[in-house]
Amino acid sequence: MKRLLSVLLVCAMVLSMGLFSALAEEAPLVIDVYDAAANYNGTQSGWFAKVIKDRFNIELNIIAPQVVGNEVFATRAQSGNLGDLIVVDKKDMSDLLDAGLVRDISDKLPECENIMKFKVQIDAYNKGLTGEDGVYYGIPSEMTDTSPTSITDDVIYSSPMIRWDLYTEVGRPQLKNLDDLLDCLAAIHEIHPTNEDGDPAYPFTLWRDWDGNDNMIGIANVVQLTTWYGEKLKQSAILKPDNTFTTVYDRDAAYYKITKFLNKAYQMGIVDPESGEQPWDDVANKLSTGRADLMWYSWQTGFWNSVDRLNAGTGFIFIPVEDMNFYADADRYFGSDRMFGIGSQVEGEKYDRLMEFLDWYASPEGATFQHCGIEGLNYVVGDDGKFVPYKDNALMDNLPVPEEYGEGGYNDGNNQINQWIVSSLCVNDITGERFAQKYWQSYKDMTMTEMKKEWQETFDAEDSVDYMKKHNQLLASPSVDFTPRADDNDIAALRVDVNTQLCSYTWNLIFCETDEDFEAMWDEMIEQLNGFGYEQLYAYDCETYQPEVDAKIAVTAE
Amino acid sequence: MQIDPKKRRSYQEFLYILPFILLVAVFSYFPLYGWVYAFHDYQPPKPIGPETFVGLKWFQYIVSNPVRTADVLRVLRNTFAMSGISLLFSWFPMIFAVFLNEIKCRPYQKFVQTVTTLPNFISWVLVFSIAFNVFGSNGAVNSVLLDAGLIDKPISFLKSKEHLWFKMWLWLTWKNAGWAAIMYLAAITGIDEQMIEAARVDGATRMQIIRHIIIPSILPTYFVIVMLNIASFLNNGMEQYYVFQNDFNRKYIEVLDLYVYNYARSSIKNYPLSTAISMLKSIVSVALLAGSNTVSKLIRGEGFI
Numbered sequence: 064m065k066r067l068l069s070v071l072l073v074c075a076m077v078l079s080m081g082l083f084s085a086l087a088e089e090a091p092l093v094i095d096v097y098d099a100a101a102n103y104n105g106t107q108s109g110w111f112a113k114v115i116k117d118r119f120n121i122e123l124n125i126i127a128p129q130v131v132g133n134e135v136f137a138t139r140a141q142s143g144n145l146g147d148l149i150v151v152d153k154k155d156m157s158d159l160l161d162a163g164l165v166r167d168i169s170d171k172l173p174e175c176e177n178i179m180k181f182k183v184q185i186d187a188y189n190k191g192l193t194g195e196d197g198v199y200y201g202i203p204s205e206m207t208d209t210s211p212t213s214i215t216d217d218v219i220y221s222s223p224m225i226r227w228d229l230y231t232e233v234g235r236p237q238l239k240n241l242d243d244l245l246d247c248l249a250a251i252h253e254i255h256p257t258n259e260d261g262d263p264a265y266p267f268t269l270w271r272d273w274d275g276n277d278n279m280i281g282i283a284n285v286v287q288l289t290t291w292y293g294e295k296l297k298q299s300a301i302l303k304p305d306n307t308f309t310t311v312y313d314r315d316a317a318y319y320k321i322t323k324f325l326n327k328a329y330q331m332g333i334v335d336p337e338s339g340e341q342p343w344d345d346v347a348n349k350l351s352t353g354r355a356d357l358m359w360y361s362w363q364t365g366f367w368n369s370v371d372r373l374n375a376g377t378g379f380i381f382i383p384v385e386d387m388n389f390y391a392d393a394d395r396y397f398g399s400d401r402m403f404g405i406g407s408q409v410e411g412e413k414y415d416r417l418m419e420f421l422d423w424y425a426s427p428e429g430a431t432f433q434h435c436g437i438e439g440l441n442y443v444v445g446d447d448g449k450f451v452p453y454k455d456n457a458l459m460d461n462l463p464v465p466e467e468y469g470e471g472g473y474n475d476g477n478n479q480i481n482q483w484i485v486s487s488l489c490v491n492d493i494t495g496e497r498f499a500q501k502y503w504q505s506y507k508d509m510t511m512t513e514m515k516k517e518w519q520e521t522f523d524a525e526d527s528v529d530y531m532k533k534h535n536q537l538l539a540s541p542s543v544d545f546t547p548r549a550d551d552n553d554i555a556a557l558r559v560d561v562n563t564q565l566c567s568y569t570w571n572l573i574f575c576e577t578d579e580d581f582e583a584m585w586d587e588m589i590e591q592l593n594g595f596g597y598e599q600l601y602a603y604d605c606e607t608y609q610p611e612v613d614a615k616i617a618v619t620a621e
Numbered sequence: 622m623q624i625d626p627k628k629r630r631s632y633q634e635f636l637y638i639l640p641f642i643l644l645v646a647v648f649s650y651f652p653l654y655g656w657v658y659a660f661h662d663y664q665p666p667k668p669i670g671p672e673t674f675v676g677l678k679w680f681q682y683i684v685s686n687p688v689r690t691a692d693v694l695r696v697l698r699n700t701f702a703m704s705g706i707s708l709l710f711s712w713f714p715m716i717f718a719v720f721l722n723e724i725k726c727r728p729y730q731k732f733v734q735t736v737t738t739l740p741n742f743i744s745w746v747l748v749f750s751i752a753f754n755v756f757g758s759n760g761a762v763n764s765v766l767l768d769a770g771l772i773d774k775p776i777s778f779l780k781s782k783e784h785l786w787f788k789m790w791l792w793l794t795w796k797n798a799g800w801a802a803i804m805y806l807a808a809i810t811g812i813d814e815q816m817i818e819a820a821r822v823d824g825a826t827r828m829q830i831i832r833h834i835i836i837p838s839i840l841p842t843y844f845v846i847v848m849l850n851i852a853s854f855l856n857n858g859m860e861q862y863y864v865f866q867n868d869f870n871r872k873y874i875e876v877l878d879l880y881v882y883n884y885a886r887s888s889i890k891n892y893p894l895s896t897a898i899s900m901l902k903s904i905v906s907v908a909l910l911a912g913s914n915t916v917s918k919l920i921r922g923e924g925f926i
Contacts, residue, residue: 140666336758594688
């Protein structure tokens with residue numbers, strides 16, 4: 064009994080010594096990140112947490128309004144402390160400045176070598192914010208090192224993409240306009256009514272939960288396709304290729320054209336009947352199981368185009384339509400719509416360490432972790448020092464990370480800030496190639512498939528952007544430093560009313576049984592929208608976005 | 622100094638009810654402070670103050686033009702219609718309970734009761750996912766009908782706005798009827814057996830017993846429940862309508878609570894407007910309460926306030 068007791072006592076002593084030595088280690092500095100981009104709320108965990116803890120002894124506590132609701136903004140703002148690190152929409156920044164929630168970082172920012180590689184963009188943004196030179200409050204996100212007018216992507220954000228094998232099977236018809244596209248898709252539906260498992264497949268499968276997002280009113284599936292005819296929604300106004308605005312219900316504008324196009328598709332029976340009921344998650348599932356025959360976002364191909372399928376020739380690829388004129392944003396030289404800032408209550412050592420962390424976040428090493436992942440998991444380094452893709456399912460299948468990065472799955476431990484200072488288009492100093500995998504020579508060699516060669520022969524072009532340039536079908540909109548003004552309460556109320564009505568009507572229009580119904584409903588919609596104050600909202604939005612248009616015209620003229 | 626024992630006792634008794642007064646104050650009266658937002662242009666991070674005060678602007682906004690007023694009236698119509706239908710059919714659980722009670726095979730009776738009570742414990746989100754899988758365009762019903770060759774195109778049950786109010790009542794009843802019947806079953810157990818036996822001796826049929834003894838005996842319970850339903854006439858819940866709403870049926874499914882929620886969720890800047898609309902609800906509720914109180918006074922000779 065005594066022996067047991069002494070053993071226990073010794074154990075207890077050893078344990079408590081262990082505890083003390085752990086306490087003696089410096090406790091990590093907890094940084095509250097108020098992050099409008101995050102889809103995760105709570106403490107960052109997993110491999111990315113380990114990476115920053117090892118380097119800076121910092122822990123990230125992420126506060127995500129997208130997860131916990133916008134109320135968190137109001138309550139935190141009221142308390143005067145939004146967060147230590149702040150990631151918000153640019154348009155909210157001037158309000159934060161007025162309320163004294165962000166601090167002046169003019170003293171430390173010029174010392175941050177990595178961030179200051181983007182001095183031109185940062186100067187432009189802060190000048191626009193305060194009107195003064197050399198005063199810094201915010202750092203724009205996802206800036207590129209190219210130029211405001213270049214288009215680096217080989218595929219633009221939105222264009223019609225069809226499975227190459229199916230397109231070949233229906234005889235690779237030449238498409239002159241949307242009607243030809245519908246006929247082609249109907250023919251595809253004829254030979255491919257189901258996927259391999261026998262579940263029904265449709266050319267169009269639409270979803271409803273993105274409506275009114277991304278500073279554009281109306282239903283997302285229509286709004287995105289208006290760019291096929293060179294038109295771009297700026298909130299409630301349509302910007303036409305000639306740089307003038309028109310209303311969203313203008314029968315000569317693309318919102319009408321695309322709604323009509325989808326209605327025709329419905330009348331032909333090639334729209335998934337679940338469209339309008341299903342959320343995006345269901346559609347994502349359908350895309351990855353081959354139940355959709357048309358894709359229109361460049362990133363959607365990620366749900367289907369694996370290396371195996373590309374080799375087998377069943378991948379989705381751009382199919383040109385002659386009368387289209389694609390609107391495409393040039394590289395976002397001046398960054399995306401969000402920015403990084405530091406909370407006003409951050410002082411002393413915390414401030415120093417936070418800025419040090421932020422500079423690392425923009426460094427080649429930091430950006431490599433964000434855009435390329437982990438060496439030995441997502442990529443390996445070739446003999447020439449360039450990266451070669453390794454397990455490309457690390458994110459999809461949440462593969463366990465290598466031991467030196469702690470434990471857990473790759474996706475679980477991924478960077479939850481979900482916003483970058485350096486765009487993946489930038490050149491990585493470590494390799495001399497761009498961060499994004501699709502620009503690596505090694506990746507290009509891996510994906511140079513028969514399918515792509517056939518496509519190049521058929522359309523006599525390198526890639527889709529090359530094709531569009533050759534056929535004068537590309538309308539590139541240069542990147543400018545512009546932040547729209549924030550809505551006041553009256554405009555916010557108008558906007559929700561108009562958007563709700565427009566979305567409801569558009570969905571019902573797509574599902575109209577006859578053309579007469581369609582036209583009658585369109586007239587009714589115009590009347591309702593105007594009743595809810597559309598004209599006032601339209602005037603406001605035109606006025607808001609005119610400076611951006613002017614700036615773009617100026618850049619193009621240079 | 623001498624303290625009057627009577628006074629001391631009344632202080633003591635006041636202390637007994639103090640916790641309840643505090644509870645009511647904190648959870649029922651304090652939230653009313655939130656109403657101030659209806660009188661301001663609230664734009665966080667700026668706090669509300671004298672410079673953001675706008676008076677009745679947001680109330681006027683609701684009636685500022687005929688289209689918008691019509692929209693609010695549409696929502697009120699939906700609310701009244703759907704609450705009205707459930708009020709109209711509020712006898713259903715009672716009749717259900719009566720018939721349930723008539724089942725003589727005990728295990729079968731218990732089985733039916735359990736099966737009908739169970740849906741009450743499922744959340745509306747799950748109810749909708751059942752609805753989506755059964756009645757969706759690619760759901761079970763459509764698959765069966767398509768395979769049998771009865772239709773050549775799926776029927777969009779969930780998108781259709783036909784008989785929507787009645788369908789919503791059916792879902793509600795499917796979910797609640799078994800649960801609501803419990804109260805009546807308890808009331809039926811309380812009926813004096815002797816009355817029923819006496820009637821049976823006098824040669825009353827089963828239907829006659831139900832009509833002349835059971836139903837009259839449980840009517841007081843029924844009236845209490847109806848009264849409670851009237852009190853929550855406008856609070857017909859929004860979860861059900863929230864999960865079933867889509868752009869095709871919104872016109873008929875949006876009830877007041879959902880309308881307020883949709884506004885508030887769209888942007889923090891719409892808090893003032895949604896607060897104003899939700900206050901409208903309180904006004905209508907008070908009016909309804911006063912109305913039913915008057916009716917009660919007329920019928921029973923005494924009000925309940």
